[in-house]
Amino acid sequence: MIKPQTLKGFRDFLPEQAKKRQYVIEVLKKVFESYGFEPLETPVLEYEEILAGKYGDEGDKLMYRFEDNGKRRVAMRYDQTVPLARVVSQYQNIIPLPFKRYQIQPVFRAENTQKGRYREFVQCDIDTLGLNSSATDAEIIAVSAKAFEKLGFNDFRILINSRSTFGDLPIKAITIIDKLKKIGEKNVKEELRKNDFDSGILEKIQKTTLSDSLNLVIKIAQKMGVDKEKIIFEPTLARGLDYYTGTIIEIDYPTYQAGSLGGGGRYDNLIGLFADKKVPAVGFSFGFDRIIEVMDELKLFPSELQTTKVLVTIFSLELADKSMTITNSLRTSNINAEIYLDANTKIDKQLKYADQKNIPYVIILGPEEVKKNTVILKNMKTREQKQLTLDQLPNAIK
Amino acid sequence: MIKPQTLKGFRDFLPEQAKKRQYVIEVLKKVFESYGFEPLETPVLEYEEILAGKYGDEGDKLMYRFEDNGKRRVAMRYDQTVPLARVVSQYQNIIPLPFKRYQIQPVFRAENTQKGRYREFVQCDIDTLGLNSSATDAEIIAVSAKAFEKLGFNDFRILINSRSTFGDLPIKAITIIDKLKKIGEKNVKEELRKNDFDSGILEKIQKTTLSDSLNLVIKIAQKMGVDKEKIIFEPTLARGLDYYTGTIIEIDYPTYQAGSLGGGGRYDNLIGLFADKKVPAVGFSFGFDRIIEVMDELKLFPSELQTTKVLVTIFSLELADKSMTITNSLRTSNINAEIYLDANTKIDKQLKYADQKNIPYVIILGPEEVKKNTVILKNMKTREQKQLTLDQLPNAIK
Numbered sequence: 008m009i010k011p012q013t014l015k016g017f018r019d020f021l022p023e024q025a026k027k028r029q030y031v032i033e034v035l036k037k038v039f040e041s042y043g044f045e046p047l048e049t050p051v052l053e054y055e056e057i058l059a060g061k062y063g064d065e066g067d068k069l070m071y072r073f074e075d076n077g078k079r080r081v082a083m084r085y086d087q088t089v090p091l092a093r094v095v096s097q098y099q100n101i102i103p104l105p106f107k108r109y110q111i112q113p114v115f116r117a118e119n120t121q122k123g124r125y126r127e128f129v130q131c132d133i134d135t136l137g138l139n140s141s142a143t144d145a146e147i148i149a150v151s152a153k154a155f156e157k158l159g160f161n162d163f164r165i166l167i168n169s170r171s172t173f174g175d176l177p178i179k180a181i182t183i184i185d186k187l188k189k190i191g192e193k194n195v196k197e198e199l200r201k202n203d204f205d206s207g208i209l210e211k212i213q214k215t216t217l218s219d220s221l222n223l224v225i226k227i228a229q230k231m232g233v234d235k236e237k238i239i240f241e242p243t244l245a246r247g248l249d250y251y252t253g254t255i256i257e258i259d260y261p262t263y264q265a266g267s268l269g270g271g272g273r274y275d276n277l278i279g280l281f282a283d284k285k286v287p288a289v290g291f292s293f294g295f296d297r298i299i300e301v302m303d304e305l306k307l308f309p310s311e312l313q314t315t316k317v318l319v320t321i322f323s324l325e326l327a328d329k330s331m332t333i334t335n336s337l338r339t340s341n342i343n344a345e346i347y348l349d350a351n352t353k354i355d356k357q358l359k360y361a362d363q364k365n366i367p368y369v370i371i372l373g374p375e376e377v378k379k380n381t382v383i384l385k386n387m388k389t390r391e392q393k394q395l396t397l398d399q400l401p402n403a404i405k
Numbered sequence: 406m407i408k409p410q411t412l413k414g415f416r417d418f419l420p421e422q423a424k425k426r427q428y429v430i431e432v433l434k435k436v437f438e439s440y441g442f443e444p445l446e447t448p449v450l451e452y453e454e455i456l457a458g459k460y461g462d463e464g465d466k467l468m469y470r471f472e473d474n475g476k477r478r479v480a481m482r483y484d485q486t487v488p489l490a491r492v493v494s495q496y497q498n499i500i501p502l503p504f505k506r507y508q509i510q511p512v513f514r515a516e517n518t519q520k521g522r523y524r525e526f527v528q529c530d531i532d533t534l535g536l537n538s539s540a541t542d543a544e545i546i547a548v549s550a551k552a553f554e555k556l557g558f559n560d561f562r563i564l565i566n567s568r569s570t571f572g573d574l575p576i577k578a579i580t581i582i583d584k585l586k587k588i589g590e591k592n593v594k595e596e597l598r599k600n601d602f603d604s605g606i607l608e609k610i611q612k613t614t615l616s617d618s619l620n621l622v623i624k625i626a627q628k629m630g631v632d633k634e635k636i637i638f639e640p641t642l643a644r645g646l647d648y649y650t651g652t653i654i655e656i657d658y659p660t661y662q663a664g665s666l667g668g669g670g671r672y673d674n675l676i677g678l679f680a681d682k683k684v685p686a687v688g689f690s691f692g693f694d695r696i697i698e699v700m701d702e703l704k705l706f707p708s709e710l711q712t713t714k715v716l717v718t719i720f721s722l723e724l725a726d727k728s729m730t731i732t733n734s735l736r737t738s739n740i741n742a743e744i745y746l747d748a749n750t751k752i753d754k755q756l757k758y759a760d761q762k763n764i765p766y767v768i769i770l771g772p773e774e775v776k777k778n779t780v781i782l783k784n785m786k787t788r789e790q791k792q793l794t795l796d797q798l799p800n801a802i803k
Binding site: 008009010011012013014015017018019020021022025026028029040041042043045046047048049050051052053054056057068069071073074075076077079081083092093094096097098101102103105107108113115117126127135138140142143146227230231232281282283314315318327328331332334335338341343344345346348349350351360363364366 | 406407408409410411412413415416417418419420423424426427438439440441443444445446447448449450451452454455466467469471472473474475477479481490491492494495496499500501503505506511513515524525533536538540541544625628629630679680681712713716725726729730732733736739741742743744746747748749758761762764
């Protein structure tokens with residue numbers, strides 16, 4: 008017999024976890040849409056040439072790619088930005104600019120799973136294309152901050168920097184300076200020296216003051232509702248610099264050390280990749296898995312993620328009809344109600360099933376209750392039981 | 406330059422289409438959850454041995470499979486039932502039975518695209534595992550019918566049959582009889598004869614009467630709220646019989662000839678595939694793409710799928726702050742409001758953008774309005790303009 012197992016780095020999400028994921032996605036979508044962002048979907052498979060060479064050596068190494076049945080070289084979605092660039096040039100006569108889109112889909116990377124990384128993970132991206140006004144950068148910050156607020160985060164920080172802080176420093180030096188938060192000042196300086204850079208450039212970068220243009224972005228973000236206290240100018244922040252051309256943003260949660268909860272910035276040279284013209288762009292990508300991890304730690308998920316509100320038990324085959332009628336009427340009152348589908352199962356076992364599934368309420372309907380036209384409503388947390396008329400039932404559950 | 410294009414059989418969904426897809430998924434999820442079904446997610450990639458050989462010769466031919474970077478043979482999700490079978494045995498100590506789950510994910514099949522088929526398409530499945538009561542079959546019918554109702558369908562039909570109708574007829578004969586709706590009586594009989602069957606078996610099957618057990622399923626479905634008029638006993642219905650072991654269901658829309666809008670039934674031999682035990686199962690799969698196609702034809706999508714309700718224009722850089730304040734307050738009133746992010750764009754062009762994006766309302770805020778503490782609200786459909794105070798604004802838009 009074949010062993011039932013998932014591939015390393017791939018995950019199943021059983022209901023409890025799947026509901027948390029859906030919850031985060033729903034909250035994010037609602038925030039995105041409140042700012043005028045609209046959904047976009049692209050396929051899992053693309054022509055290999057669309058994706059190859061777009062993510063550096065590492066991307067080419069980690070990309071899932073193969074020859075399909077029709078001898079075409081194909082590759083699996085690696086991120087959502089290169090497909091966005093393809094979409095924008097493929098449909099350039101249809102898509103009005105500015106194009107504000109969100110995209111929430113899984114991507115695939117053959118990562119080293121020993122580092123706690125997954126090979127299939129959901130990316131949540133927002134991007135505004137076609138404008139390079141400061142207000143566009145500011146709005147990306149405002150939406151991202153609002154999203155974290157709506158998820159229940161209070162003490163997140165918005166680190167901000169600009170590509171211009173680094174002037175014409177070589178990429179190698181920038182990459183080392185970018186590690187400051189991770190490895191500390193001493194190690195950054197040492198690594199700079201090892202690579203024949205003056206270790207003094209770290210201090211020089213650290214002493215950079217806020218530029219007028221970045222200051223304007225921050226000011227507009229404030230007007231858009233972002234708490235100024237949350238925005239921190241961080242001149243060593245780079246986030247893979249060959250990509251960003253202007254504002255660079257990162258959102259982190261101080262007590263969560265494993266990394267940022269999301270990041271983004273302005274990247275004016277990428278979206279035009281497949282077109283003849285330059286398309287300015289600014290975006291933000293939410294670290295979906297990390298957000299869920301931190302929300303679990305901080306207990307930010309609502310207790311009522313349980314979708315099923317009540318289990319209607321079946322006392323006996325004879326009384327099954329009564330249970331069905333009640334279930335129907337609960338659903339009409341917009342209460343998610345499950346009916347136990349087997350009259351031969353003892354009530355005890357039906358109650359145990361409700362416990363296992365964390366269903367908060369159970370309705371029991373024996374011959375006594377039917378005679379009196381009532382039901383027993385059992386609160387599975389407090390184990391408290393109440394006898395109620397059918398009229399009282401919906402409110403007692405809501 | 407690389408040509409921006411999608412692979413044959415793969416699709417991008419631009420916002421208008423993506424919103425329709427999200428709408429259908431939201432409606433379905435809500436119905437599923439109201440009956441106690443919970444979400445499950447499985448990975449796109451599985452070990453090849455998990456999927457290979459499970460879908461007949463055609464499945465093995467159409468499956469996307471390849472060797473990954475770690476020399477593992479892997480395959481892309483082909484349906485959601487075999488992964489469900491894997492999940493149920495992999496987590497058998499964690500998942501309480503009955504297990505009622507829904508799953509909405511893309512699957513991948515290298516289909517002949519000339520037949521109008523897609524190579525990546527979303528499947529929407531509900532299944533109840535662990536029970537073989539008639540009520541379980543009935544509930545699957547009730548949920549499916551409710552889902553079509555909530556999507557706005559009126560005149561759908563629920564065709565129903567049972568595996569037992571065919572007795573011990575060879576599969577080949579059943580497959581031919583199953584084509585009745587598609588190719589008509591004459592052709593079915595001819596094909597039966599060609600394959601050395603007595604063409605009289607068609608009539609024999611057609612004359613089969615409703616069995617007691619199927620009758621019970623229908624009766625319970627009615628008690629669960631299904632309109633009896635919609636249920637039609639169709640003794641020639643088979644839907645790939647080597648799979649189904651009991652009830653067989655299909656939902657179609659009479660004027661839509663291209664095929665059914667969904668189907669399912671009882672299949673008690675498949676879910677135990679990776680376990681030592683037998684797990685009874687009944688389920689239904691919604692034809693997602695066809696449902697959207699028919700809903701488009703019948704105009705069943707709500708006119709208000711447009712997520713952005715209002716575009717707040719920017720009259721000039723000086724007045725930008727005022728526009729931002731109004732946008733913030735609209736969002737606080739739960740109105741999805743987009744602000745135009747460039748003060749240098751002429752109002753005419755901003756209005757044109759709202760038209761292109763089908764945004765129903767535009768707010769214009771010039772020096773006159775600011776002086777009077779009012780705004781102009783323009784209805785983009787009627788082109789009607791009103792001058793309103795800020796207090797009047799939310800209600801005028803809602």
